[in-house]
Amino acid sequence: MTVETQIVHIKGIKDGLLVTIGEGDWPRAQSTLLSSIVEKASFFQGARLAMEVGNRVLHAAELGALRDRLSDQGVSLWAVISSSPVTEQTAQVLGLATRLSMPRPERSVRPLDTTLEGENGVFIRRTLRSGFRIASHGHISVMGDINPGAEVIAGGSIVVWGRVRGSVVAGADGDESAVVCALALDPTQLRIANLVANLPGKKAVSQPVCASIRNGIITVEPWKPKER
Amino acid sequence: MSATVVTVTSGKGGVGKTTTTANLAVALAAGGQKVVCIDGDIGLRNLDVILGLENRIVYDLVDVVEGRCRLKQAMIRDKRLQELYLIPAAQTRDKNAVSPSDMVRLTDDLREEFDWVLIDSPAGIERGFRNSVAPADTVLVVTNPEVSAVRDADRIIGLIESEEKGPARLILNRVNYEMVKRGDMLTSDDVLELLAVELIGIVPEDDHVIMSSNRGQPVALDPKTRAGTAFQNIARRLRGEDVPFMNLEVKEDIFQKLSRLIRPGGN
Ligand SMILES: Nc1ncnc2c1ncn2[C@@H]1O[C@H](COP(=O)(O)OP(=O)(O)O)[C@@H](O)[C@H]1O
Ligand SMILES: [Mg+2]
Numbered sequence: 001m002t003v004e005t006q007i008v009h010i011k012g013i014k015d016g017l018l019v020t021i022g023e024g025d026w027p028r029a030q031s032t033l034l035s036s037i038v039e040k041a042s043f044f045q046g047a048r049l050a051m052e053v054g055n056r057v058l059h060a061a062e063l064g065a066l067r068d069r070l071s072d073q074g075v076s077l078w079a080v081i082s083s084s085p086v087t088e089q090t091a092q093v094l095g096l097a098t099r100l101s102m103p104r105p106e107r108s109v110r111p112l113d114t115t116l117e118g119e120n121g122v123f124i125r126r127t128l129r130s131g132f133r134i135a136s137h138g139h140i141s142v143m144g145d146i147n148p149g150a151e152v153i154a155g156g157s158i159v160v161w162g163r164v165r166g167s168v169v170a171g172a173d174g175d176e177s178a179v180v181c182a183l184a185l186d187p188t189q190l191r192i193a194n195l196v197a198n199l200p201g202k203k204a205v206s207q208p209v210c211a212s213i214r215n216g217i218i219t220v221e222p223w224k225p226k227e228r
Numbered sequence: 229m230s231a232t233v234v235t236v237t238s239g240k241g242g243v244g245k246t247t248t249t250a251n252l253a254v255a256l257a258a259g260g261q262k263v264v265c266i267d268g269d270i271g272l273r274n275l276d277v278i279l280g281l282e283n284r285i286v287y288d289l290v291d292v293v294e295g296r297c298r299l300k301q302a303m304i305r306d307k308r309l310q311e312l313y314l315i316p317a318a319q320t321r322d323k324n325a326v327s328p329s330d331m332v333r334l335t336d337d338l339r340e341e342f343d344w345v346l347i348d349s350p351a352g353i354e355r356g357f358r359n360s361v362a363p364a365d366t367v368l369v370v371t372n373p374e375v376s377a378v379r380d381a382d383r384i385i386g387l388i389e390s391e392e393k394g395p396a397r398l399i400l401n402r403v404n405y406e407m408v409k410r411g412d413m414l415t416s417d418d419v420l421e422l423l424a425v426e427l428i429g430i431v432p433e434d435d436h437v438i439m440s441s442n443r444g445q446p447v448a449l450d451p452k453t454r455a456g457t458a459f460q461n462i463a464r465r466l467r468g469e470d471v472p473f474m475n476l477e478v479k480e481d482i483f484q485k486l487s488r489l490i491r492p493g494g495n
Pocket of ligand 1: 238240241242431
């Protein structure tokens with residue numbers, strides 16, 4: 001094996017193949033990866049690829065181009081794992097996973113009196129247009145709208161700084177204490193745990209509201225900070 | 229010269245992408261611009277028909293990409309407008325005959341010689357769409373004032389944002405003012421409220437579009453028609469002019485006007 005090929009390591013994992021890209025410049029890493037795929041085309045045909053790129057900063061143009069060239073070879077890129085937040089965001093924007101499996105919430109040490117431990121969540125800063133979907137076992141907050149045809153599924157609660165017109169599911173793993181908060185709520189469908197909201201047809205609520213389970217039904221109430 | 233590459237796309241089929249591409253091409257060329265349009269709808273070509281150039285096709289896009297002819301040989305020059313060219317799609321090949329990088333290379337070769345490269349995208353979000361969007365500097369999304377078309381436009385706009393080709397600009401085509409007035413059709417405000425993108429044109433529903441397409445004479449060649457004017461305006465906005473949006477209201481006849489004067493507010 002030459003030094004050239006050291007930059008790319010490929011191994012089999014539960015979910016397909018995992019490629020680890022070592023140090024070195026991106027064009028060379030990319031061409032090394034592509035040529036090893038071309039070399040063993042039949043082995044790679046139809047493969048699902050996850051790629052670990054370390055702390056490399058990759059933008060949509062680069063990652064998108066690689067995805068396209070891989071798909072030309074019949075290889076589908078489904079995940080990009082990186083410690084660079086930029087790369088991670090690029091991957092999310094391109095609809096790629098950024099972890100091989102759901103992360104386990106970290107057990108932290110006992111907090112100081114005034115420091116709250118909080119819970120982990122996912123933050124998305126863009127409008128989710130039709131066809132876009134976010135799913136997480138934790139909480140999800142979105143800064144932007146959720147348009148018809150978009151889907152947000154959270155194990156925990158959902159907070160939307162924007163309008164909800166698509167489908168939202170909070171407490172998807174059964175948590176009945178989960179809530180959905182939004183600046184305006186006119187969802188295609190709203191579910192909490194295993195209940196489906198029975199929303200008034202046309203009348204969209206266009207003020208900040210919070211939906212939660214009260215006495216066994218999903219209730220939507222205007223947001224009144226004092227009561228909380 | 230360095231052309232701007234404009235891709236016309238939609239998601240849903242039949243909303244007016246090809247009509248829009250043909251009319252913008254004609255309107256820009258009539259305004260003295262050098263224009264080449266590329267039919268990106270491989271396997272279902274029809275831009276050549278709308279432009280009335282069907283009978284002059286010898287080579288097509290796939291011939292260029294696969295090296296069977298030089299780029300120049302596949303460019304058909306329009307008879308009416310000196311500075312308008314078409315690169316037709318292959319009728320018999322599938323979309324995978326061309327890749328996004330082929331399209332980038334091809335348009336790069338054209339940029340030097342033209343002011344505008346217009347690409348007519350196929351419907352859908354598959355390979356043909358990616359091919360058409362890959363080289364774009366500007367993406368125009370065409371939609372109709374119908375819930376399903378708007379939903380697909382929203383999806384396409386999201387994908388364009390993901391490819392960092394945004395922000396897309398919107399053309400609302402086939403607006404029927406009578407229906408809007410009766411409250412039977414989504415208004416441009418309804419559509420824009422959801423899509424939240426820049427509107428570059430509203431084109432009314434106009435029978436002249438179909439009649440002129442059948443004759444291979446895009447309606448923009450006849451600015452007396454309402455749709456023709458609308459397309460001319462879009463072309464001017466593309467060139468950076470600030471053109472006010474036209475009033476889509478159909479002219480009232482004398483009796484309608486009288487009854488409105490007699491019963492003010494009553495409509
Ligand atoms: N503004 C309009 N008024 C009337 N008919 C239209 C208008 N725009 C498009 N059409 C008609 O709609 C049909 C579909 O248009 P086309 O441009 O082929 O759509 P696409 O390329 O998106 O599939 C054609 O028959 C065309 O003549
Ligand atoms: Mg078409």
